[in-house]
Amino acid sequence: MKVKLLRYLANLGYGTRRDVEWMLREGRVTDADGEVLYGDDKVPHEVIRIDGEPLDPAPGMVVLLNKPTGVTCSTKDQGRLVYDLLPERFARRAPNLSTVGRLDRDTSGLLLLTDDGQLLHRITSPKSGLDKIYEATLAQDLRGDEGAIFASGELMLEGEHKPLLPAELEVTGPRTARLTLHEGRYHQVRRMFAAVGNHVEALHRAHVGGLDLDGLEPGQWKLLQPADIERLFGR
The missing domain is CATH 3.30.70.1560 (Alpha-L RNA-binding motif)
Structure with a gap:
Protein backbone atom coordinates (compact mmCIF):
# COMPACT_ATOMS: atom_id res chain seq x y z
CA MET A 1 0.00 0.00 0.00
CA LYS A 2 1.51 3.31 -1.12
CA VAL A 3 -0.80 5.68 0.77
CA LYS A 4 -1.29 6.17 4.47
CA LEU A 5 -3.85 4.00 6.22
CA LEU A 6 -6.15 6.91 7.10
CA ARG A 7 -6.57 7.94 3.47
CA TYR A 8 -6.70 4.36 2.24
CA LEU A 9 -9.62 3.41 4.48
CA ALA A 10 -11.50 6.58 3.57
CA ASN A 11 -11.00 5.78 -0.13
CA LEU A 12 -12.42 2.30 0.46
CA GLY A 13 -15.61 3.94 1.72
CA TYR A 14 -15.27 3.24 5.44
CA GLY A 15 -16.25 6.83 6.17
CA THR A 16 -14.98 10.37 5.99
CA ARG A 17 -11.44 11.07 7.15
CA ARG A 18 -12.94 12.13 10.49
CA ASP A 19 -14.90 8.86 10.73
CA VAL A 20 -11.76 6.85 10.03
CA GLU A 21 -9.72 8.90 12.51
CA TRP A 22 -12.29 8.00 15.17
CA MET A 23 -12.05 4.29 14.29
CA LEU A 24 -8.28 4.45 14.55
CA ARG A 25 -8.37 6.24 17.91
CA GLU A 26 -10.72 3.60 19.26
CA GLY A 27 -8.25 0.87 18.27
CA ARG A 28 -10.73 -0.78 15.92
CA VAL A 29 -8.17 -1.02 13.11
CA THR A 30 -5.57 -3.74 13.62
CA ASP A 31 -3.38 -6.14 11.71
CA ALA A 32 -4.14 -9.85 11.44
CA ASP A 33 -2.39 -10.47 14.77
CA GLY A 34 -4.51 -7.91 16.59
CA GLU A 35 -1.84 -5.22 16.83
CA VAL A 36 -3.37 -1.74 16.65
CA LEU A 37 -2.60 0.25 13.50
CA TYR A 38 -2.32 4.02 13.13
CA GLY A 39 -3.27 6.55 10.50
CA ASP A 40 0.25 7.06 9.16
CA ASP A 41 0.95 3.34 8.79
CA LYS A 42 1.46 1.83 5.35
CA VAL A 43 0.66 -1.88 5.49
CA PRO A 44 -0.56 -4.47 2.98
CA HIS A 45 -4.29 -4.53 2.29
CA GLU A 46 -4.63 -8.19 3.16
CA VAL A 47 -3.35 -7.85 6.75
CA ILE A 48 -5.67 -5.01 7.79
CA ARG A 49 -8.67 -5.77 9.99
CA ILE A 50 -11.52 -3.55 11.14
CA ASP A 51 -13.32 -4.90 14.19
CA GLY A 52 -11.50 -8.15 13.45
CA GLU A 53 -12.89 -8.46 9.92
CA PRO A 54 -10.87 -8.32 6.66
CA LEU A 55 -11.28 -5.27 4.47
CA ASP A 56 -13.54 -4.99 1.47
CA PRO A 57 -11.76 -5.84 -1.80
CA ALA A 58 -8.81 -3.71 -2.80
CA PRO A 59 -9.09 -1.21 -5.67
CA GLY A 60 -9.56 -3.02 -8.96
CA MET A 61 -12.57 -5.06 -7.85
CA VAL A 62 -15.28 -6.22 -10.24
CA VAL A 63 -18.84 -7.01 -9.17
CA LEU A 64 -21.35 -9.10 -11.12
CA LEU A 65 -24.93 -8.23 -10.22
CA ASN A 66 -28.25 -9.72 -11.31
CA LYS A 67 -30.11 -6.43 -11.67
CA PRO A 68 -33.84 -6.65 -11.02
CA THR A 69 -36.36 -4.57 -12.92
CA GLY A 70 -37.34 -1.30 -11.25
CA VAL A 71 -33.74 -0.51 -10.32
CA THR A 72 -31.76 2.30 -11.97
CA CYS A 73 -28.07 2.30 -12.96
CA SER A 74 -27.36 5.66 -11.34
CA THR A 75 -26.03 7.23 -8.18
CA LYS A 76 -28.56 10.05 -7.98
CA ASP A 77 -31.89 9.18 -9.63
CA GLN A 78 -35.03 8.85 -7.59
CA GLY A 79 -36.24 5.40 -6.60
CA ARG A 80 -34.18 2.25 -6.12
CA LEU A 81 -30.61 2.31 -7.40
CA VAL A 82 -28.21 -0.55 -8.12
CA TYR A 83 -26.01 0.74 -5.30
CA ASP A 84 -28.87 0.05 -2.85
CA LEU A 85 -28.29 -3.66 -3.54
CA LEU A 86 -24.61 -3.50 -2.52
CA PRO A 87 -22.88 -2.73 0.78
CA GLU A 88 -23.31 0.99 1.54
CA ARG A 89 -19.54 1.52 1.60
CA PHE A 90 -19.22 0.52 -2.05
CA ALA A 91 -20.96 3.73 -3.14
CA ARG A 92 -18.39 5.82 -1.25
CA ARG A 93 -15.27 4.27 -2.76
CA ALA A 94 -12.68 6.36 -4.59
CA PRO A 95 -12.12 5.68 -7.42
CA ASN A 96 -15.86 5.27 -7.86
CA LEU A 97 -17.49 1.90 -8.38
CA SER A 98 -19.12 2.46 -11.77
CA THR A 99 -21.52 0.41 -13.84
CA VAL A 100 -20.00 -1.05 -17.00
CA GLY A 101 -22.54 0.34 -19.43
CA ARG A 102 -26.16 0.52 -18.33
CA LEU A 103 -29.33 -1.50 -18.21
CA ASP A 104 -32.46 0.64 -18.25
CA ARG A 105 -34.87 0.60 -15.34
CA ASP A 106 -37.17 -1.97 -16.96
CA THR A 107 -34.39 -4.36 -18.05
CA SER A 108 -33.09 -7.08 -15.75
CA GLY A 109 -30.03 -9.26 -15.79
CA LEU A 110 -26.26 -9.27 -15.88
CA LEU A 111 -24.61 -6.01 -14.90
CA LEU A 112 -20.92 -5.49 -14.16
CA LEU A 113 -19.51 -2.79 -11.89
CA THR A 114 -15.86 -1.91 -11.35
CA ASP A 115 -13.57 0.77 -9.95
CA ASP A 116 -10.92 -0.13 -12.55
CA GLY A 117 -11.18 2.52 -15.25
CA GLN A 118 -8.90 0.70 -17.68
CA LEU A 119 -10.90 -2.50 -17.39
CA LEU A 120 -14.17 -0.61 -17.81
CA HIS A 121 -12.89 0.96 -21.02
CA ARG A 122 -11.62 -2.40 -22.27
CA ILE A 123 -15.01 -4.07 -21.72
CA THR A 124 -17.04 -1.29 -23.32
CA SER A 125 -14.69 -0.66 -26.25
CA PRO A 126 -16.02 -1.89 -29.62
CA LYS A 127 -12.59 -3.49 -30.09
CA SER A 128 -13.35 -5.96 -27.30
CA GLY A 129 -15.96 -7.71 -29.45
CA LEU A 130 -17.85 -8.93 -26.39
CA GLY A 209 -18.86 -12.20 -23.22
CA GLY A 210 -18.08 -15.51 -21.51
CA LEU A 211 -19.98 -14.65 -18.33
CA ASP A 212 -23.49 -15.59 -17.27
CA LEU A 213 -25.39 -15.08 -14.03
CA ASP A 214 -24.18 -18.39 -12.59
CA GLY A 215 -27.35 -18.99 -10.61
CA LEU A 216 -27.56 -15.57 -8.97
CA GLU A 217 -31.09 -14.60 -8.02
CA PRO A 218 -32.40 -11.09 -8.84
CA GLY A 219 -30.70 -8.60 -6.53
CA GLN A 220 -27.82 -10.94 -5.67
CA TRP A 221 -24.20 -10.17 -6.52
CA LYS A 222 -20.74 -11.67 -6.31
CA LEU A 223 -17.14 -10.52 -6.62
CA LEU A 224 -15.34 -11.69 -9.73
CA GLN A 225 -11.93 -13.34 -9.56
CA PRO A 226 -9.12 -13.10 -12.15
CA ALA A 227 -10.30 -16.37 -13.73
CA ASP A 228 -13.76 -14.84 -14.22
CA ILE A 229 -12.23 -11.86 -16.05
CA GLU A 230 -10.34 -14.24 -18.31
CA ARG A 231 -13.61 -16.05 -19.02
CA LEU A 232 -15.30 -12.73 -19.76
CA PHE A 233 -12.88 -12.16 -22.62
CA GLY A 234 -13.02 -15.77 -23.75
CA ARG A 235 -9.61 -16.88 -22.62
Whole structure:
Protein backbone atom coordinates (compact mmCIF):
# COMPACT_ATOMS: atom_id res chain seq x y z
CA MET A 1 0.00 0.00 0.00
CA LYS A 2 1.51 3.31 -1.12
CA VAL A 3 -0.80 5.68 0.77
CA LYS A 4 -1.29 6.17 4.47
CA LEU A 5 -3.85 4.00 6.22
CA LEU A 6 -6.15 6.91 7.10
CA ARG A 7 -6.57 7.94 3.47
CA TYR A 8 -6.70 4.36 2.24
CA LEU A 9 -9.62 3.41 4.48
CA ALA A 10 -11.50 6.58 3.57
CA ASN A 11 -11.00 5.78 -0.13
CA LEU A 12 -12.42 2.30 0.46
CA GLY A 13 -15.61 3.94 1.72
CA TYR A 14 -15.27 3.24 5.44
CA GLY A 15 -16.25 6.83 6.17
CA THR A 16 -14.98 10.37 5.99
CA ARG A 17 -11.44 11.07 7.15
CA ARG A 18 -12.94 12.13 10.49
CA ASP A 19 -14.90 8.86 10.73
CA VAL A 20 -11.76 6.85 10.03
CA GLU A 21 -9.72 8.90 12.51
CA TRP A 22 -12.29 8.00 15.17
CA MET A 23 -12.05 4.29 14.29
CA LEU A 24 -8.28 4.45 14.55
CA ARG A 25 -8.37 6.24 17.91
CA GLU A 26 -10.72 3.60 19.26
CA GLY A 27 -8.25 0.87 18.27
CA ARG A 28 -10.73 -0.78 15.92
CA VAL A 29 -8.17 -1.02 13.11
CA THR A 30 -5.57 -3.74 13.62
CA ASP A 31 -3.38 -6.14 11.71
CA ALA A 32 -4.14 -9.85 11.44
CA ASP A 33 -2.39 -10.47 14.77
CA GLY A 34 -4.51 -7.91 16.59
CA GLU A 35 -1.84 -5.22 16.83
CA VAL A 36 -3.37 -1.74 16.65
CA LEU A 37 -2.60 0.25 13.50
CA TYR A 38 -2.32 4.02 13.13
CA GLY A 39 -3.27 6.55 10.50
CA ASP A 40 0.25 7.06 9.16
CA ASP A 41 0.95 3.34 8.79
CA LYS A 42 1.46 1.83 5.35
CA VAL A 43 0.66 -1.88 5.49
CA PRO A 44 -0.56 -4.47 2.98
CA HIS A 45 -4.29 -4.53 2.29
CA GLU A 46 -4.63 -8.19 3.16
CA VAL A 47 -3.35 -7.85 6.75
CA ILE A 48 -5.67 -5.01 7.79
CA ARG A 49 -8.67 -5.77 9.99
CA ILE A 50 -11.52 -3.55 11.14
CA ASP A 51 -13.32 -4.90 14.19
CA GLY A 52 -11.50 -8.15 13.45
CA GLU A 53 -12.89 -8.46 9.92
CA PRO A 54 -10.87 -8.32 6.66
CA LEU A 55 -11.28 -5.27 4.47
CA ASP A 56 -13.54 -4.99 1.47
CA PRO A 57 -11.76 -5.84 -1.80
CA ALA A 58 -8.81 -3.71 -2.80
CA PRO A 59 -9.09 -1.21 -5.67
CA GLY A 60 -9.56 -3.02 -8.96
CA MET A 61 -12.57 -5.06 -7.85
CA VAL A 62 -15.28 -6.22 -10.24
CA VAL A 63 -18.84 -7.01 -9.17
CA LEU A 64 -21.35 -9.10 -11.12
CA LEU A 65 -24.93 -8.23 -10.22
CA ASN A 66 -28.25 -9.72 -11.31
CA LYS A 67 -30.11 -6.43 -11.67
CA PRO A 68 -33.84 -6.65 -11.02
CA THR A 69 -36.36 -4.57 -12.92
CA GLY A 70 -37.34 -1.30 -11.25
CA VAL A 71 -33.74 -0.51 -10.32
CA THR A 72 -31.76 2.30 -11.97
CA CYS A 73 -28.07 2.30 -12.96
CA SER A 74 -27.36 5.66 -11.34
CA THR A 75 -26.03 7.23 -8.18
CA LYS A 76 -28.56 10.05 -7.98
CA ASP A 77 -31.89 9.18 -9.63
CA GLN A 78 -35.03 8.85 -7.59
CA GLY A 79 -36.24 5.40 -6.60
CA ARG A 80 -34.18 2.25 -6.12
CA LEU A 81 -30.61 2.31 -7.40
CA VAL A 82 -28.21 -0.55 -8.12
CA TYR A 83 -26.01 0.74 -5.30
CA ASP A 84 -28.87 0.05 -2.85
CA LEU A 85 -28.29 -3.66 -3.54
CA LEU A 86 -24.61 -3.50 -2.52
CA PRO A 87 -22.88 -2.73 0.78
CA GLU A 88 -23.31 0.99 1.54
CA ARG A 89 -19.54 1.52 1.60
CA PHE A 90 -19.22 0.52 -2.05
CA ALA A 91 -20.96 3.73 -3.14
CA ARG A 92 -18.39 5.82 -1.25
CA ARG A 93 -15.27 4.27 -2.76
CA ALA A 94 -12.68 6.36 -4.59
CA PRO A 95 -12.12 5.68 -7.42
CA ASN A 96 -15.86 5.27 -7.86
CA LEU A 97 -17.49 1.90 -8.38
CA SER A 98 -19.12 2.46 -11.77
CA THR A 99 -21.52 0.41 -13.84
CA VAL A 100 -20.00 -1.05 -17.00
CA GLY A 101 -22.54 0.34 -19.43
CA ARG A 102 -26.16 0.52 -18.33
CA LEU A 103 -29.33 -1.50 -18.21
CA ASP A 104 -32.46 0.64 -18.25
CA ARG A 105 -34.87 0.60 -15.34
CA ASP A 106 -37.17 -1.97 -16.96
CA THR A 107 -34.39 -4.36 -18.05
CA SER A 108 -33.09 -7.08 -15.75
CA GLY A 109 -30.03 -9.26 -15.79
CA LEU A 110 -26.26 -9.27 -15.88
CA LEU A 111 -24.61 -6.01 -14.90
CA LEU A 112 -20.92 -5.49 -14.16
CA LEU A 113 -19.51 -2.79 -11.89
CA THR A 114 -15.86 -1.91 -11.35
CA ASP A 115 -13.57 0.77 -9.95
CA ASP A 116 -10.92 -0.13 -12.55
CA GLY A 117 -11.18 2.52 -15.25
CA GLN A 118 -8.90 0.70 -17.68
CA LEU A 119 -10.90 -2.50 -17.39
CA LEU A 120 -14.17 -0.61 -17.81
CA HIS A 121 -12.89 0.96 -21.02
CA ARG A 122 -11.62 -2.40 -22.27
CA ILE A 123 -15.01 -4.07 -21.72
CA THR A 124 -17.04 -1.29 -23.32
CA SER A 125 -14.69 -0.66 -26.25
CA PRO A 126 -16.02 -1.89 -29.62
CA LYS A 127 -12.59 -3.49 -30.09
CA SER A 128 -13.35 -5.96 -27.30
CA GLY A 129 -15.96 -7.71 -29.45
CA LEU A 130 -17.85 -8.93 -26.39
CA ASP A 131 -21.19 -10.45 -27.31
CA LYS A 132 -24.25 -9.58 -25.25
CA ILE A 133 -27.19 -11.97 -25.17
CA TYR A 134 -30.68 -10.71 -24.33
CA GLU A 135 -33.93 -12.59 -23.77
CA ALA A 136 -36.97 -10.62 -24.95
CA THR A 137 -40.69 -11.07 -24.39
CA LEU A 138 -42.74 -9.31 -27.05
CA ALA A 139 -46.20 -7.78 -27.25
CA GLN A 140 -47.03 -9.48 -30.57
CA ASP A 141 -46.22 -12.76 -32.25
CA LEU A 142 -43.02 -12.81 -34.27
CA ARG A 143 -43.65 -12.59 -38.02
CA GLY A 144 -40.80 -14.86 -39.05
CA ASP A 145 -38.63 -12.43 -41.01
CA GLU A 146 -37.04 -10.66 -38.03
CA GLY A 147 -34.00 -12.93 -37.93
CA ALA A 148 -33.08 -12.18 -41.53
CA ILE A 149 -33.56 -8.44 -41.02
CA PHE A 150 -31.42 -8.37 -37.88
CA ALA A 151 -28.71 -10.48 -39.52
CA SER A 152 -28.56 -8.37 -42.68
CA GLY A 153 -26.25 -5.65 -41.38
CA GLU A 154 -28.55 -3.16 -43.10
CA LEU A 155 -31.05 -2.31 -40.37
CA MET A 156 -31.03 1.40 -39.58
CA LEU A 157 -32.46 2.64 -36.30
CA GLU A 158 -34.56 5.77 -36.24
CA GLY A 159 -32.45 8.89 -35.81
CA GLU A 160 -29.17 7.14 -36.70
CA HIS A 161 -27.06 7.24 -39.84
CA LYS A 162 -25.07 4.03 -39.53
CA PRO A 163 -26.62 0.57 -39.91
CA LEU A 164 -26.42 -1.95 -37.11
CA LEU A 165 -23.91 -4.74 -37.12
CA PRO A 166 -25.46 -8.12 -37.93
CA ALA A 167 -27.15 -9.68 -34.91
CA GLU A 168 -28.39 -13.24 -34.34
CA LEU A 169 -32.00 -13.97 -33.40
CA GLU A 170 -33.08 -17.30 -31.89
CA VAL A 171 -36.83 -17.72 -31.67
CA THR A 172 -37.78 -19.46 -28.42
CA GLY A 173 -41.56 -19.08 -28.61
CA PRO A 174 -44.33 -17.25 -30.47
CA ARG A 175 -43.54 -14.07 -28.52
CA THR A 176 -40.11 -14.80 -27.03
CA ALA A 177 -36.65 -14.65 -28.55
CA ARG A 178 -32.97 -14.59 -27.69
CA LEU A 179 -30.92 -11.88 -29.42
CA THR A 180 -27.11 -11.76 -29.60
CA LEU A 181 -25.61 -8.32 -30.16
CA HIS A 182 -22.04 -7.42 -31.06
CA GLU A 183 -22.31 -3.74 -30.19
CA GLY A 184 -24.14 -1.65 -27.64
CA ARG A 185 -26.30 1.25 -28.73
CA TYR A 186 -28.86 3.15 -26.69
CA HIS A 187 -31.91 0.91 -25.98
CA GLN A 188 -30.77 -1.17 -28.93
CA VAL A 189 -32.91 -4.29 -28.45
CA ARG A 190 -36.09 -2.32 -27.85
CA ARG A 191 -35.43 -0.12 -30.88
CA MET A 192 -34.64 -3.09 -33.10
CA PHE A 193 -37.96 -4.74 -32.38
CA ALA A 194 -39.74 -1.41 -32.74
CA ALA A 195 -38.16 -1.13 -36.20
CA VAL A 196 -39.93 -4.37 -37.23
CA GLY A 197 -43.26 -3.30 -35.75
CA ASN A 198 -43.13 -5.03 -32.38
CA HIS A 199 -42.78 -3.92 -28.75
CA VAL A 200 -40.57 -5.40 -26.03
CA GLU A 201 -42.59 -6.04 -22.90
CA ALA A 202 -39.79 -7.62 -20.86
CA LEU A 203 -36.04 -7.73 -21.42
CA HIS A 204 -33.32 -9.67 -19.62
CA ARG A 205 -29.56 -9.73 -20.28
CA ALA A 206 -28.31 -13.27 -19.77
CA HIS A 207 -24.69 -13.12 -20.96
CA VAL A 208 -21.84 -10.68 -21.46
CA GLY A 209 -18.86 -12.20 -23.22
CA GLY A 210 -18.08 -15.51 -21.51
CA LEU A 211 -19.98 -14.65 -18.33
CA ASP A 212 -23.49 -15.59 -17.27
CA LEU A 213 -25.39 -15.08 -14.03
CA ASP A 214 -24.18 -18.39 -12.59
CA GLY A 215 -27.35 -18.99 -10.61
CA LEU A 216 -27.56 -15.57 -8.97
CA GLU A 217 -31.09 -14.60 -8.02
CA PRO A 218 -32.40 -11.09 -8.84
CA GLY A 219 -30.70 -8.60 -6.53
CA GLN A 220 -27.82 -10.94 -5.67
CA TRP A 221 -24.20 -10.17 -6.52
CA LYS A 222 -20.74 -11.67 -6.31
CA LEU A 223 -17.14 -10.52 -6.62
CA LEU A 224 -15.34 -11.69 -9.73
CA GLN A 225 -11.93 -13.34 -9.56
CA PRO A 226 -9.12 -13.10 -12.15
CA ALA A 227 -10.30 -16.37 -13.73
CA ASP A 228 -13.76 -14.84 -14.22
CA ILE A 229 -12.23 -11.86 -16.05
CA GLU A 230 -10.34 -14.24 -18.31
CA ARG A 231 -13.61 -16.05 -19.02
CA LEU A 232 -15.30 -12.73 -19.76
CA PHE A 233 -12.88 -12.16 -22.62
CA GLY A 234 -13.02 -15.77 -23.75
CA ARG A 235 -9.61 -16.88 -22.62
